Amino acid sequence: MPDLGIRVLFEGSNFLRLLGGMWITIKISLLSAAISVPLGMALGMVMTLKNPVTKAVTRIYLDFIRIMPQLVLLFLIFFGATKAFGVHISGEVSAVIAFVLWGTAEMGDLVRGAIIAIPKHQYESGAAMGLSKLQIYRYIIVPQTLRRLLPLTINLVTRMIKTTSLVVLIGVVEVLKVGQQIIEANRYTAPSAALWIYAAIFFSYFIICYPISKLSGMLENRWR
Amino acid sequence: MDWNFIKRYIPLYREAAGLTLSMALLGILLSLVIGLICSLILYFKIPVMRRFVRGYIELSRNTPLLVQLFFLYFGLPKAGIVLGSKTCAIIGLSFLGGSYMAEAFRSGLESVEKSQIEAGLSIGLTRMQVIRHVVFPQALTVSIPSLCANAIFLIKETSVFSVVALADLMFVAKDLIGLYYKTDEALLMLVISYLIILLPLSVAASLVERRLRYAGFGYSSIV
Numbered sequence: 001m002p003d004l005g006i007r008v009l010f011e012g013s014n015f016l017r018l019l020g021g022m023w024i025t026i027k028i029s030l031l032s033a034a035i036s037v038p039l040g041m042a043l044g045m046v047m048t049l050k051n052p053v054t055k056a057v058t059r060i061y062l063d064f065i066r067i068m069p070q071l072v073l074l075f076l077i078f079f080g081a082t083k084a085f086g087v088h089i090s091g092e093v094s095a096v097i098a099f100v101l102w103g104t105a106e107m108g109d110l111v112r113g114a115i116i117a118i119p120k121h122q123y124e125s126g127a128a129m130g131l132s133k134l135q136i137y138r139y140i141i142v143p144q145t146l147r148r149l150l151p152l153t154i155n156l157v158t159r160m161i162k163t164t165s166l167v168v169l170i171g172v173v174e175v176l177k178v179g180q181q182i183i184e185a186n187r188y189t190a191p192s193a194a195l196w197i198y199a200a201i202f203f204s205y206f207i208i209c210y211p212i213s214k215l216s217g218m219l220e221n222r223w224r
Numbered sequence: 225m226d227w228n229f230i231k232r233y234i235p236l237y238r239e240a241a242g243l244t245l246s247m248a249l250l251g252i253l254l255s256l257v258i259g260l261i262c263s264l265i266l267y268f269k270i271p272v273m274r275r276f277v278r279g280y281i282e283l284s285r286n287t288p289l290l291v292q293l294f295f296l297y298f299g300l301p302k303a304g305i306v307l308g309s310k311t312c313a314i315i316g317l318s319f320l321g322g323s324y325m326a327e328a329f330r331s332g333l334e335s336v337e338k339s340q341i342e343a344g345l346s347i348g349l350t351r352m353q354v355i356r357h358v359v360f361p362q363a364l365t366v367s368i369p370s371l372c373a374n375a376i377f378l379i380k381e382t383s384v385f386s387v388v389a390l391a392d393l394m395f396v397a398k399d400l401i402g403l404y405y406k407t408d409e410a411l412l413m414l415v416i417s418y419l420i421i422l423l424p425l426s427v428a429a430s431l432v433e434r435r436l437r438y439a440g441f442g443y444s445s446i447v
Binding site for chain 1: 282283285287288290295298299300301302303381382384386387394397398401408411414415418419422423426
């Protein structure tokens with residue numbers, strides 16, 4: 001490759017446009033994560049209830065969501081819901097809905113795992129001290145679960161960011177789409193642009209996700 | 225619901241499911257091989273290689289498969305490396321899976337206590353024998369739940385293969401939606417196809433996990 005396709009990366013506003021595309025990805029994933037985390041916490045607590053009905057319903061929800069590839073969920077919302085309810089949902093909104101459904105399930109399972117990992121005697125000692133059920137949760141269970149949960153939740157955010165790359169397949173203009181546009185625009189002047197653009201996108205995902213997963217690993221080690 | 229439409233296109237889905245499964249199987253096998261080699265390099269702390277392996281694991285775990293595939297399929301040809309659709313898909317899937325499998329094997333290997341190795345050596349086993357008869361059986365039992373979870377994860381990840389022009393399940397579904405506007409039917413068949421592939425596997429995985437937990441292993445397997 002004699003010509004320098006890499007210059008396309010820094011020509012005009014190309015680099016800024018790519019960053020803008022990346023921002024769309026991050027916005028969608030952070031928004032989805034921000035909604036999923038509280039919903040997932042609620043779901044996780046509901047899942048620990050002994051009620052057979054809530055148990056069955058949450059179980060089916062969790063299993064269905066976790067078995068389906070995230071792209072299928074995205075298609076179900078984007079194509080399916082649009083047709084079923086006769087409303088047009090934009091790609092971005094479908095993405096947030098799909099990722100919230102998925103994130104809530106994942107988060108719910110993490111929360112459930114963290115809650116049942118708390119030994120029974122913690123509840124019993126609380127009760128023995130005369131704390132009410134609410135107080136037991138507030139002062140004993142929640143603080144301990146949060147410690148276990150934080151690293152896993154941060155990890156979920158990186159998974160959310162990686163999964164958000166899928167939204168290009170339902171027509172959202174994010175970083176890959178912007179990359180394609182730049183490559184198309186420079187088809188004749190810089191035929192090797194694709195190599196550099198896609199490499200740049202690859203590494204920008206890495207630059208964003210690596211520190212976050214490092215942080216999660218660090219917290220996990222410290223609080224073990 | 226147009227049942228005739230569904231009946232007519234079942235063979236198309238069956239073919240696509242076959243492609244998805246065969247690609248996934250090959251990818252999982254390669255991932256296991258890559259993962260095992262990488263985890264051994266990390267476990268034995270082999271000097272220079274170890275840095276490369278760590279770098280590879282971080283790179284592959286922190287980037288999405290879709291972006292890896294775009295680079296392989298659309299980027300590399302500009303550098304003179306032209307790969308076919310299937311080759312790209314397999315390389316991408318094993319590149320991704322290798323690091324996940326490596327972590328699963330590594331956590332297993334690290335769970336075997338040092339006293340086990342010392343005990344083996346002290347009864348006169350050679351290093352190789354210790355690894356083969358003492359470390360491996362215990363490590364593998366701990367790794368298996370994560371290995372199963374990773375295999376299922378990799379099958380799900382094949383859903384992006386349509387971007388490298390492979391006629392997988394997503395591709396067929398999108399095609400039918402675009403061509404005939406039979407959205408409900410196409411999506412229903414898509415969901416059912418994935419359920420048929422993944423539900424038995426996920427049930428089997430949780431059965432295996434329960435068996436192992438019964439034996440006192442595998443309790444540390446939160447992926």
